[in-house]
Amino acid sequence: MLKTGKVLRSQRKFSEEFKRKIVHEYEFGQLSIKSISEQYSISLQTVYRWIHQYSNYNNLGVQVVEMKNSQEHKLKVQQKKIEELERVLGQKQLYLEYLEKVIELADEEYNIDIKKNSETLQSGGSKITKTR
CATH class of the missing domain: 1.10.10 (Arc Repressor Mutant, subunit A)
Structure with missing residues (x-):
């Protein structure tokens, strides 16, 4: 020292x-x-x-410059990611609308309330219920 x-x-x-x-x-x-x-x-x-x-690839007199990812490349990657997420979100929205329609049809056609309400009694599972 x-x-x-x-x-x-x-x-x-x-x-x-x-x-x-x-x-x-x-x-x-x-x-x-x-x-x-x-x-x-x-x-x-x-x-x-x-x-x-x-190096096998570099000759004398050639300057080696290691390039970082450019902002343009990062932007393109992020845009692709956004598009993929929007596509997935759209699929989930369609699936949610489908399920809501199934619940609605079950209520109209079979008089079954699939939506859980706090006032609805839970089914025992083994009782025989009368149909209309």
Whole structure:
């Protein structure tokens, strides 16, 4: 530790095999550059340098830029989700109207009150009831 309170970091050495493993994880989409940096405590610059050195896809002189999802892409995903939820809501509404019609027809045709009322006595289940 220095007098100023700063801690000196010793320089770490990484094997070529480890570096290739890191680049492989990035190339196959297993981890982003930021997550690699955080997970292994390696600076972003070091990860970018290893990608330039060991990547099969990147050539020297080509700048690697990892793009985040654009706002437009996020908006499209959210719009699709809204459409799906509206479709499901419409189906549920149709099913609710169907059930209400069945209850109404049961009351009209068979004189059966399916709706639960607090005043309605519960059926014993084993009694024989007279029909009209």
